[in-house]
Amino acid sequence: MVVIRRDVFSTESTMDQIRTRSWRDYIRATFTMRESLPAWLSRCYFALAILLILTAYTALAYLGDNTLIPTWGKLFHGVGEMWKDPKSGDYVLLKDTIDSYARLVPAIGIASVLGVVLGLYMGTYVAAESMWGRLLNFEENIVPNVAMVVFITLFGFEFKMFAAVIVFGILPVIAGRVYAAVREVHDEHIFSAKTLGASNQEIVWSILFWQVLPQIIDAIRASVGLALILLVATEWVAGQAGYGYRFLRLYRSARMDVVIPYLMALGFMGIGIQVFFNQVQRLLCPWYVREGQ
Amino acid sequence: MEARYQVALDCVDVHKAFGATQVLTGINVKIARGQIVAMVGSSGCGKSTLLNMIVGTHEPTSGRILLTRAGESYEVQGHGPDRGMVYQEYSLYPHLSALHNVALGLMLGSTTIPARLVGSITGSWRRARKAQLEASEAMLARLGLAGHTHKFPHQLSGGQRQRVAIARALIMQPEILLLDEPFGALDEETRHDARRVLLDLYDENMKAVQEGGEPPHTVIMVTHQLEEAVHVGDRVIGLSKHWKGRDGRGARVVYDKAAPVFHASDPIRNGRITHQAEELYEIVFDGRDLDPHEHRTFWETVAQGQAEGVLAPRS
Numbered sequence: 312m313v314v315i316r317r318d319v320f321s322t323e324s325t326m327d328q329i330r331t332r333s334w335r336d337y338i339r340a341t342f343t344m345r346e347s348l349p350a351w352l353s354r355c356y357f358a359l360a361i362l363l364i365l366t367a368y369t370a371l372a373y374l375g376d377n378t379l380i381p382t383w384g385k386l387f388h389g390v391g392e393m394w395k396d397p398k399s400g401d402y403v404l405l406k407d408t409i410d411s412y413a414r415l416v417p418a419i420g421i422a423s424v425l426g427v428v429l430g431l432y433m434g435t436y437v438a439a440e441s442m443w444g445r446l447l448n449f450e451e452n453i454v455p456n457v458a459m460v461v462f463i464t465l466f467g468f469e470f471k472m473f474a475a476v477i478v479f480g481i482l483p484v485i486a487g488r489v490y491a492a493v494r495e496v497h498d499e500h501i502f503s504a505k506t507l508g509a510s511n512q513e514i515v516w517s518i519l520f521w522q523v524l525p526q527i528i529d530a531i532r533a534s535v536g537l538a539l540i541l542l543v544a545t546e547w548v549a550g551q552a553g554y555g556y557r558f559l560r561l562y563r564s565a566r567m568d569v570v571i572p573y574l575m576a577l578g579f580m581g582i583g584i585q586v587f588f589n590q591v592q593r594l595l596c597p598w599y600v601r602e603g604q
Numbered sequence: 605m606e607a608r609y610q611v612a613l614d615c616v617d618v619h620k621a622f623g624a625t626q627v628l629t630g631i632n633v634k635i636a637r638g639q640i641v642a643m644v645g646s647s648g649c650g651k652s653t654l655l656n657m658i659v660g661t662h663e664p665t666s667g668r669i670l671l672t673r674a675g676e677s678y679e680v681q682g683h684g685p686d687r688g689m690v691y692q693e694y695s696l697y698p699h700l701s702a703l704h705n706v707a708l709g710l711m712l713g714s715t716t717i718p719a720r721l722v723g724s725i726t727g728s729w730r731r732a733r734k735a736q737l738e739a740s741e742a743m744l745a746r747l748g749l750a751g752h753t754h755k756f757p758h759q760l761s762g763g764q765r766q767r768v769a770i771a772r773a774l775i776m777q778p779e780i781l782l783l784d785e786p787f788g789a790l791d792e793e794t795r796h797d798a799r800r801v802l803l804d805l806y807d808e809n810m811k812a813v814q815e816g817g818e819p820p821h822t823v824i825m826v827t828h829q830l831e832e833a834v835h836v837g838d839r840v841i842g843l844s845k846h847w848k849g850r851d852g853r854g855a856r857v858v859y860d861k862a863a864p865v866f867h868a869s870d871p872i873r874n875g876r877i878t879h880q881a882e883e884l885y886e887i888v889f890d891g892r893d894l895d896p897h898e899h900r901t902f903w904e905t906v907a908q909g910q911a912e913g914v915l916a917p918r919s
Contacts, residue, residue: 497694502661505683507709507776517712521699598699598756 381568389568393576403557404576411542411553414470418477419538423531426482430489430530431515431523435501440490447483455480456544468549473542480541481534488533492526493519525592525599532588536581609636609906609915611672612822613658613780618667619854620653626854627653631667633841633857634903635780638809638819638914640802642837642863643826646889649843649855651826655782658824659689673779685709688773692785695769696757702768703753707740709776743771747801763794767801774805774821783825787832795832796872802836803868806913810865813914830881834863835872838913839902840880842888847896859887860900865913 340346348356372380381389396403429447432439459476466472496519504514520527539554546555554577561570592599611634618631628650635641645651656662658669660683669680671687680687696705704711711733723729744753747767757765766786773781787795802823809819827833833840842859864876887899902911909917 499691499694500697502659502683503689503691503695503772504708504712506659506685506687506689506778507712507772508685509712513712518697522697524699596699598701598758600758 379565379567381571385568386571389566389570390572392566393569393572404573407552407554407557408580411546411555414473414553415477415535415538415542417470418474418542419481419531419535421474422478422482422485422534422538423527425478426485426530427489427520427527429482429486430527431493431519433486433490434493434496435511435515435519443486444490447486450479451483451487453479455541456548459545459548463549468551472549473545476545477538477541481538484534484537485527485530488530489523489527492523492530496522525596528588528592528595532585535584535588539577539581608918609638610675610818611635611677612637612639613824614670614672614677615654615658616668616670618654618657618664618669620650620657620662621665621854628843629854629856631857633860635822635824635839636915637672637822638813639839640806640809640821640823640825640837641839641841642833643824643841643843644828644830644833644859644884644888645843645855646845647828649845651843652784654843655689655784655824655826658780659687659782660684671779685776686779688776688778688781690766690769690773690781690783690786692788696765696772698757701754701756702744702749702760702764703737703740705757705768706743706772706775707736709772710736710739740771740775743775744768747771761794762790763798766790766798770801777820779822781821781823783823785826785828788828795829799832799836799872800868803866803870806838806865807867809914813918819914830884831877833884834877834880835866835874837863838865838911838915839863840884842884842899844888844891844894846892847894856896858891858894858896858899859884860902862902862905862911862915 337348337352340348341352368380369383371377372382393404394402429439429443433444434440455476458479459472462472462475462479466475500518500522501514504518509518542553543555543558546553547559548555550556550559557573558570561573613633613635615631615633618628619626620628631654643651643654653662657664658680660680670677671680672678673686696702697708700708720729723732741750741753744750747770749764749767749771752760752764752768757768760768770781770783770786787798790798802825805821805823809821812819825833825836827836840859840861840863841857843855844858845855847856847858861880863880864874866874887894905911906915911917
């Protein structure tokens with residue numbers, strides 16, 4: 312018997328909500344739509360999902376004549392190689408991360424600055440929206456990796472080309488989300504600011520920017536995943552270093568024992584990025600309350 | 605013995621149309637400094653439009669809106685800190701604490717980049733900011749929010765939020781304060797508390813007049829609550845589309861009368877309030893084919909020395 316707080320959507324009284332539950336209640340809660348679960352049970356279901364994946368993987372790796380899926384022993388060996396290449400002595404993951412992030416971070420920075428400025432002004436001035444809104448919408452429909460042909464012609468295989476592909480791909484996403492956030496700001500906030508003597512630029516930068524900062528951070532966070540996809544694809548085709556280039560080499564040598572740990576490492580780094588952005592948002596926007604919180 | 609007053613706002617033959625739709629027709633309203641004027645009317649009759657024209661969000665199709673500052677009359681053109689505005693909702697900036705919401709107007713006046721650069725070197729900018737925050741804290745305390753200065757709007761109740769919004773407008777010392785259904789989203793108990801804020805402002809006006817000074821607060825409040833209009837305002841203006849010979853020409857003022865003056869400590873239930881609220885309902889909401897001049901007796905009342913409050917006759 313465990314004491315849990317039950318369904319927030321129900322009309323039960325507080326006394327009814329806090330009462331002891333049997334395992335039958337947990338099973339019923341599991342199969343009831345939108346029924347809240349105690350934290351320990353949620354964690355159990357997460358562990359169950361991991362267990363299912365590991366079991367399926369083990370079955371694939373050990374049963375039959377499958378030679379493509381590495382066994383656990385090969386996988387642990389692959390983790391070692393992913394960390395340090397026995398031939399060159401390079402710290403592979405670290406080196407690739409430095410190479411790729413040296414392209415990724417400045418490109419996201421450029422796209423963020425441009426996207427935030429465009430989004431803020433498009434959301435505030437109809438003229439800016441008329442100028443750039445449709446163009447960005449059109450640009451969003453061009454596949455950035457195909458546009459790479461143009462960027463290679465213009466910039467060769469240097470940093471500028473990688474940055475251009477990323478900026479081209481994520482700029483409309485950031486600008487669009489910032490624009491939508493600014494449009495959500497009620498007219499009353501703008502009119503009030505004017506009655507307080509704010510100039511147009513003060514309204515944009517001293518009020519609207521700070522008011523939509525949580526959505527700006529969300530927009531940048533959402534664009535990191537897309538930026539990584541674009542970068543890896545570009546490095547695969549035109550890189551001499553970085554994640555994409557590494558995956559191309561691993562693919563050619565059919566090293567699934569390194570590829571799988573590498574993918575896992577990238578997944579964990581992705582979670583690290585999400586946590587970083589969450590912390591930044593919490594630090595800069597203590598007033599921001601997400602829906603449902 | 606006669607009333608002495610200065611005109612704070614003068615709407616001269618103001619018309620407003622949106623495309624082919626005439627919303628307001630021939631609005632002639634003169635408001636004296638120190639008055640709290642409640643404006644009522646059915647939904648869509650143009651009350652908020654008139655307020656928006658005064659605040660500068662909308663322009664009149666024809667006519668003029670004049671404000672007076674230090675004896676000088678000037679026409680409203682766009683927004684300005686001389687007109688404070690409080691909306692029913694979305695009044696406060698969610699990313700600023702109550703204190704910074706109130707201080708925002710003062711801060712905006714001193715945040716030009718050159719002023720900041722020079723001020724940070726000399727230290728004057730920091731001193732000015734400190735003074736602005738202290739003034740804002742004092743204003744919040746005056747409106748009963750001393751313990752809530754560092755709370756964000758989502759941490760305040762609806763009534764507290766509206767008080768912060770009023771504090772933010774008042775700290776700019778506007779020539780006229782405009783309230784667009786400020787208590788519309790509040791429950792009945794909170795409404796009564798919020799009304800007291802306005803009655804306190806009127807008490808300050810009365811005190812200033814009795815001491816021979818200028819009343820500091822002039823307020824126009826749009827409301828749907830007729831009893832609230834009579835209780836809080838020293839004058840009630842009613843707009844209606846149903847006047848004689850209108851031919852779809854929009855709403856105009858069909859009711860303009862003095863209202864009894866109350867203090868914050870007076871009981872809310874009062875026969876005079878109920879009586880005038882019923883009259884208002886009959887004329888403004890239930891009236892048909894009205895003579896628009898029949899119930900506009902406010903300035904006659906003042907001329908006859910029968911007005912109460914800031915326009916009461918003085919020797």
